[in-house]
Amino acid sequence: MESGMAVIEKKEKASREDWLLATLDVLRERGIEGVKVVAIARRLGLTSGSFYWHFKNLKDLLDAVLTYWEEALTGHIIEDAIKFEGPAKERIRLLMQQVIREDASRPDGAIAVWAKSDADAALSYKRAMDRRFEFSAWLFEQAGFGPQDAEIRGRMMVMTLMGETTNGLKNSDGWEGILDRHWRVLVA
Amino acid sequence: MESGMAVIEKKEKASREDWLLATLDVLRERGIEGVKVVAIARRLGLTSGSFYWHFKNLKDLLDAVLTYWEEALTGHIIEDAIKFEGPAKERIRLLMQQVIREDASRPDGAIAVWAKSDADAALSYKRAMDRRFEFSAWLFEQAGFGPQDAEIRGRMMVMTLMGETTNGLKNSDGWEGILDRHWRVLVA
DNA sequence: GTACTACCGTAGAGATGTCTATGGTTGACT
DNA sequence: AGTCAACCATAGACATCTCTACGGTAGTAC
Numbered sequence: 001m002e003s004g005m006a007v008i009e010k011k012e013k014a015s016r017e018d019w020l021l022a023t024l025d026v027l028r029e030r031g032i033e034g035v036k037v038v039a040i041a042r043r044l045g046l047t048s049g050s051f052y053w054h055f056k057n058l059k060d061l062l063d064a065v066l067t068y069w070e071e072a073l074t075g076h077i078i079e080d081a082i083k084f085e086g087p088a089k090e091r092i093r094l095l096m097q098q099v100i101r102e103d104a105s106r107p108d109g110a111i112a113v114w115a116k117s118d119a120d121a122a123l124s125y126k127r128a129m130d131r132r133f134e135f136s137a138w139l140f141e142q143a144g145f146g147p148q149d150a151e152i153r154g155r156m157m158v159m160t161l162m163g164e165t166t167n168g169l170k171n172s173d174g175w176e177g178i179l180d181r182h183w184r185v186l187v188a
Numbered sequence: 189m190e191s192g193m194a195v196i197e198k199k200e201k202a203s204r205e206d207w208l209l210a211t212l213d214v215l216r217e218r219g220i221e222g223v224k225v226v227a228i229a230r231r232l233g234l235t236s237g238s239f240y241w242h243f244k245n246l247k248d249l250l251d252a253v254l255t256y257w258e259e260a261l262t263g264h265i266i267e268d269a270i271k272f273e274g275p276a277k278e279r280i281r282l283l284m285q286q287v288i289r290e291d292a293s294r295p296d297g298a299i300a301v302w303a304k305s306d307a308d309a310a311l312s313y314k315r316a317m318d319r320r321f322e323f324s325a326w327l328f329e330q331a332g333f334g335p336q337d338a339e340i341r342g343r344m345m346v347m348t349l350m351g352e353t354t355n356g357l358k359n360s361d362g363w364e365g366i367l368d369r370h371w372r373v374l375v376a
Numbered sequence: 377g378t379a380c381t382a383c384c385g386t387a388g389a390g391a392t393g394t395c396t397a398t399g400g401t402t403g404a405c406t
Numbered sequence: 407a408g409t410c411a412a413c414c415a416t417a418g419a420c421a422t423c424t425c426t427a428c429g430g431t432a433g434t435a436c
Contacts, residue, residue, distance in 0.1 A: 033221030159351025181340040
């Protein structure tokens, strides 16, 4: 079953952020229980000895992962959407495209599973999801839907995007068409 | 971080199916890398020695899990929906309710993550998803939508249900209302 | 009571993982 | 040339996991 994990990038020196990003890769591919110090070190072409220079221990790294996911990976999409100036429905389309385009780097599915067994992850996950639902509802209100309708459409958008993301939509043929048709149903 | 895993059920003797069901619980809660022989044995109040009476090895168990998930956990929902006699839109509502009601026992999210790192799981996952998409498209065609529209609405339904499932919709207040509003948008 | 089936426990080898301790190495600055 | 900061490797104690080997037990069948 195991096919081994290759050394992805051989760097002379790795920063704390390099370790963090490599961890996100492992998290996405192997799930939370696959996040081992030795596995991440192997991926970076380093040893575990160097890990403990950057992080106190494994938990320290996992906390950093959650914080990064909440702030950067959820936050920047919202910020970009707020900045956008133009029709509200186009803003929704833009956000959907951006999420799918980041497809490969999003560990959302793995974090959802992680949240089932870990209290800290569950807190982060709930905060992020609530934020997404709230912002998505706002997006659809701006597009002219009433509060109740906006809420459910926003919720559907978030769910659909998470589903397509864990499903790897971007790697399939005609993903842009599929996304466009999702959008049409949502803003209809 | 680890809070230990309690002995859930202490049985005198366990069958192959008991091991399988316990594995599904662990899979859902800890992800694929958390599926360890000792962990499942602990949950059943047994030791790993007994595991190897029922299964050749860990891979043997994991194959059984995939087969069971594909055939039973995906299949019976489709079968129930086919059996239903009544308006096509009501059939859709029924299916959605059934999926959410089974919420707690569905390991779909964990299998999606698993599929990222394992070829066998990826095959099972793709087969199951294709079957769901195909059947869902049929459901919406029966409800009067054109092929293209039916396909995208079916896809959205599957994604939304998977999202709400990994999100634990059933454990939240007013989940029936939320589900009903999802349905209304989809069949509108 | 003997035998057989179905199941379980224990012990242990070997692999893999966390984390500590300690000692390189490399480039920038002086 | 010397020093310091930043980063990495190695070794090893200790824990956890897979899987084998082998012996034990409870129920049923005769």
